[in-house]
Amino acid sequence: MSAIEQSDMSITVPVANATHLRHILGVRDEHLRLLQRELGTRIIAKEGSLVVFGPEPQVRWAAEVLQQMVSVVERGGTLSPADVRYLLNLARKGEIQEAEDLFAEAVFVTDRGKRIVPKTLGQLRYVEAVKKHDLVFAIGVAGTGKTFLAVAMALAALKQRQVSRIILARPAVEAGEKLGFLPGDIYEKVDPYMRPLYDALYDLLDYDKVQRLIERRVIEVIPLAYMRGRTFNDAFIVLDEAQNATSLQMKMVLTRLGFNAKMVVTGDITQIDLPKGVKSGLVEVQEILKGVEGVAFVYLTENDVVRHPLVQKIVAAYDAWEKRRHAPELERGEKHGDRTQQ
Numbered sequence: 001m002s003a004i005e006q007s008d009m010s011i012t013v014p015v016a017n018a019t020h021l022r023h024i025l026g027v028r029d030e031h032l033r034l035l036q037r038e039l040g041t042r043i044i045a046k047e048g049s050l051v052v053f054g055p056e057p058q059v060r061w062a063a064e065v066l067q068q069m070v071s072v073v074e075r076g077g078t079l080s081p082a083d084v085r086y087l088l089n090l091a092r093k094g095e096i097q098e099a100e101d102l103f104a105e106a107v108f109v110t111d112r113g114k115r116i117v118p119k120t121l122g123q124l125r126y127v128e129a130v131k132k133h134d135l136v137f138a139i140g141v142a143g144t145g146k147t148f149l150a151v152a153m154a155l156a157a158l159k160q161r162q163v164s165r166i167i168l169a170r171p172a173v174e175a176g177e178k179l180g181f182l183p184g185d186i187y188e189k190v191d192p193y194m195r196p197l198y199d200a201l202y203d204l205l206d207y208d209k210v211q212r213l214i215e216r217r218v219i220e221v222i223p224l225a226y227m228r229g230r231t232f233n234d235a236f237i238v239l240d241e242a243q244n245a246t247s248l249q250m251k252m253v254l255t256r257l258g259f260n261a262k263m264v265v266t267g268d269i270t271q272i273d274l275p276k277g278v279k280s281g282l283v284e285v286q287e288i289l290k291g292v293e294g295v296a297f298v299y300l301t302e303n304d305v306v307r308h309p310l311v312q313k314i315v316a317a318y319d320a321w322e323k324r325r326h327a328p329e330l331e332r333g334e335k336h337g338d339r340t341q342q
Helices: 018-025 027-039 058-074 081-092 096-101 121-132 146-159 176-181 186-204 207-215 247-254 281-288 309-341
Strands: 009-014 042-046 049-054 135-140 165-170 219-223 235-239 262-267 295-300
Touching: 009 058, 018 027, 018 058, 027 042, 027 058, 027 081, 049 058, 058 081, 058 096, 081 096, 096 121, 121 135, 121 146, 121 295, 135 146, 135 281, 146 165, 146 186, 146 235, 146 262, 165 186, 186 207, 186 219, 207 219, 247 262, 247 281, 262 281
Parallel strands: 135 262, 135 295, 165 219, 165 235, 235 262
Antiparallel strands: 009 049, 042 049
């Protein structure tokens, strides 16, 4: 008796045409093999459909993922193995229906024709928050697309003439007060700290176009300290690595917001590089602006990591290690609290 005949059940997923089928299967059938490997199912491609064989609930999960993949491809979207793995995780948790709007509307289309779309539910909430609010804080771990999506949304606003300029800023923490001792002009001094912002721009636009926009001051890439004394009207402002902004710097930046302006503040509060004893403005602002109308806080987790699959595991491992490391301190604190109450 064949493996298929021994299978508990089967589900057929219709596919409109051969071109769509190729996109769903992936390069050398990598998407198909990923689902089969992760779920222990067997998937056979037939003319006009994909048939999934195996035990319940694995067959149902695979079918739900394939149906979502068909929907994405029919809308003109593309999928990577990481996207397929994310959809599979949603199916396992019973949340696949929430993915209907993922990979759908492009935030921005690059000069090379690549569609930039939200790829996780957290990213989708992030994009929606920026559409609806003038000030958005995106707080999350490395690899969740905080900076990249912010720059993409800024370029989209510029392209649609919603704003006339873009301001990209970062604290140059390590440089501190020693910038004057470094060789070169101010741009050469702070360039290493601004490089990730340039990288995002070059991923989204042609290199020469980026240079022209910077020369015309349509796009400014500046250290946080150089925002002081300015007001940004008709602008899209992105403050990156905001966990390294002090309380005073955070207040200064937020009060730069002018008319017809939008600001996105991104940061990872697990990676603060400020000197010991100096409070992070990003940590503090969560309490200060809590509940203020027009302000949104979006939190991205390891579930929203869109880099190499190992990055998600690394983030989770560090998070678990931090909790174990602080557990004795918390336990001591609780015991102390008990004694105080007595």
